[in-house]
Amino acid sequence: MIKFNNVTKIYPRDTVVLQDISFEIKEGEFVSIVGKSGAGKSTLVHLILGLEVPTSGEVYFKDVNLNNANSSQIQEIRRKIGVIHQDYKLLPQKTVYENVAYIMQVEGRENKEIAVEVPKVLEVIGLENKINNFPNQLSGGEQQRLAIARAFVNNPDIIIADEPTGNLDPYNSYEVILLLQKINKAGKTVILATHDREIINKLGKRVVTIENGKILRDEAEGRFII
Amino acid sequence: MFTNFNRVVKFAFNDFSRNKGISVAAIFVLAVTIMLVTSLFFFQGIAGYLTSKIQDKIDITAYFKDGTQEQDILNVKAEILKISPNIKSVEYVSKDQALAYFNKVHKDNAVLSQALQEVGDNPFLPSLNITTNGDPSQYAEVATILQTSDFSNLIDSVDFSQKKDIIEKVYSIISNVNTFGLILGIVLIFVAILVVFNTIKLAIENSKEEISTMKIVGASNWFIRGPFVIQGIIYGIIAFLICFLISGISAYFLSPQISPVLPGFDIFSYFLTNWWIFVLIQLGFGAGVGIISSFIVVRKYLEV
Structure with a gap:
């Protein structure tokens, strides 16, 4: 489904973030990408979303080489990916309800469908009483849950979670991971980028460990070892 | 959509x-x-x-000699309109019309009315009031027509030359x-x-x-x-x-x-x-x- 082929990413002033990375993620897999802060996890996510272009090498999403994809192909791909960003990337001028609805509107879904789906999702994540609040009126944890609701609402083929538990207490973190596991069981691909040792060790799924821009380990039932 | x-x-x-x-x-x-x-x-x-x-105010007035036949003046008017078709208007003012206009404008001015009575006869000359579109080149054109020998002997004076500088300045x-x-x-x-x-x-x-x-x-x-x-x-x-x-x-x-x-x-x-x-x-x-x-x-x- 996603394939990295000898990908190197160098930022200006010769900062090498990823160095000759090659790996593949198959449909339905649950893959954790672990590494210290600054190891290149977020860059990896950005490359999959086509937000950045590799300095050399190729990134494929379902046989589409993102290096050569045109803007409508990129838009199409982004709609198929539900992303929970580290900094949430909520729409500050839209309410909780509108933030979630926007994702469905981008897809061109019908108003009726949106009116049914959005309250359901908001109920699942416990924000049903805050539908008219704006993101800046929510706590950090609530904002993170909203970001999660937004990532799930479109029933995407793949969920990428970039530090989804960063601002959550252990109980809520556990809830999020359970949710991700549930989604994975339903056949969706999940990519989890985190530096939370406990979560990784509990999961018992594939772990790709990145250090200094290189893949240190890629194990089918990995643990967090750095 | x-x-x-x-x-x-x-x-x-x-x-x-x-x-x-x-x-x-x-x-x-x-x-x-x-x-x-x-x-x-x-x-x-x-x-x-x-x-x-x-531009309306700056026009040319050609005064004809006393005793010029009306027909001659109308000929001049026709000639001007023929040669310079873009001219705004050419208006014939007869001796009597000029007097009537003067009387109308100065009817409250006793001194002027008295002066006119002392002159006795109608002192006004028949004239053509020519209004151009304000373009100086048209003035030159009209002036040339008026100065041609055919008409020059009919004309007493043209107040164009006096106004020429002002016209060009404006x-x-x-x-x-x-x-x-x-x-x-x-x-x-x-x-x-x-x-x-x-x-x-x-x-x-x-x-x-x-x-x-x-x-x-x-x-x-x-x-x-x-x-x-x-x-x-x-x-x-x-x-x-x-x-x-x-x-x-x-x-x-x-x-x-x-x-x-x-x-x-x-x-x-x-x-x-x-x-x-x-x-x-x-x-x-x-x-x-x-x-x-x-x-x-x-x-x-x-x-x-």
């Missing part, structure tokens, strides 16, 4: 009402700009009126004022557009993060850009309504003040007869600048 358009319009109205401060600022700047363009148009109307008044002032007005207008409009552009840029700058997030979740460029462009239209329409009301009301109240200074020019009726031009200029300018500014600014942030 229709659903998307509806959504874009709804987003635009939501954003507009949620950012009241910015919306008011953008409308205010746009309204000031439109008023500037409008006042230039009013100025052009007044200048045009003044020019035509001045003409050059008018053309300078027009050129200066045009250049000043263009510069002012350019500055105004820059100010509006920067205000809208500031308004959209606020949504920079939002635009990039919309791109990340896969929204198409038009889905992102649409609400901003429509907000530009809303700014333009509201600014237009404000300006149209202000121009109408101020033309109505200024009219009595301006009429004594410019007799025959009613600024309110000028507004009423040209109202559709005002609508076109104000709405076109307001919405046009609003749309183009939004379009350009969002385009910059869409490059994610």
Whole structure:
């Protein structure tokens, strides 16, 4: 489904973030990408979303080489990916309800469908009483849950979670991971980028460990070892 | 397609009402700009009126010798019209008409009436009043006709040569004022557009993060850009309504003040007869600048 082929990413002033990375993620897999802060996890996510272009090498999403994809192909791909960003990337001028609805509107879904789906999702994540609040009126944890609701609402083929538990207490973190596991069981691909040792060790799924821009380990039932 | 358009319009109205401060600022700047363009148009109307008044006043009068046959004078008139068809008017004033006109104008002036009685006979000469379109070259043309030998023996005097310098001076002032007005207008409009552009840029700058997030979740460029462009239209329409009301009301109240200074020019009726031009200029300018500014600014942030 996603394939990295000898990908190197160098930022200006010769900062090498990823160095000759090659790996593949198959449909339905649950893959954790672990590494210290600054190891290149977020860059990896950005490359999959086509937000950045590799300095050399190729990134494929379902046989589409993102290096050569045109803007409508990129838009199409982004709609198929539900992303929970580290900094949430909520729409500050839209309410909780509108933030979630926007994702469905981008897809061109019908108003009726949106009116049914959005309250359901908001109920699942416990924000049903805050539908008219704006993101800046929510706590950090609530904002993170909203970001999660937004990532799930479109029933995407793949969920990428970039530090989804960063601002959550252990109980809520556990809830999020359970949710991700549930989604994975339903056949969706999940990519989890985190530096939370406990979560990784509990999961018992594939772990790709990145250090200094290189893949240190890629194990089918990995643990967090750095 | 229709659903998307509806959504874009709804987003635009939501954003507009949620950012009241910015919306008011953008409308205010746009309204000031439109008023500037409008006042230039009013100025052009007044200048045009003044020019035509001045040009009407500077005419040529050819006085014929006493005893010249009316038919001969009418021949000269026909000849002038034949050679110079663009001439505005050529009016024959007979001896009697000149006297009657004099009496009418000076009927309250006892001294002049008495002086005329002392002369006894009708001292006025028949004449042709020639009004050109104000172009000095036409004066030269008419002068040449009058000076040809066929007519010169009929003519007593032409008051063209005395007026020639003034005519040329006025003409050059008018053309300078027009050129200066045009250049000043263009510069002012350019500055105004820059100010509006920067205000809208500031308004959209606020949504920079939002635009990039919309791109990340896969929204198409038009889905992102649409609400901003429509907000530009809303700014333009509201600014237009404000300006149209202000121009109408101020033309109505200024009219009595301006009429004594410019007799025959009613600024309110000028507004009423040209109202559709005002609508076109104000709405076109307001919405046009609003749309183009939004379009350009969002385009910059869409490059994610």
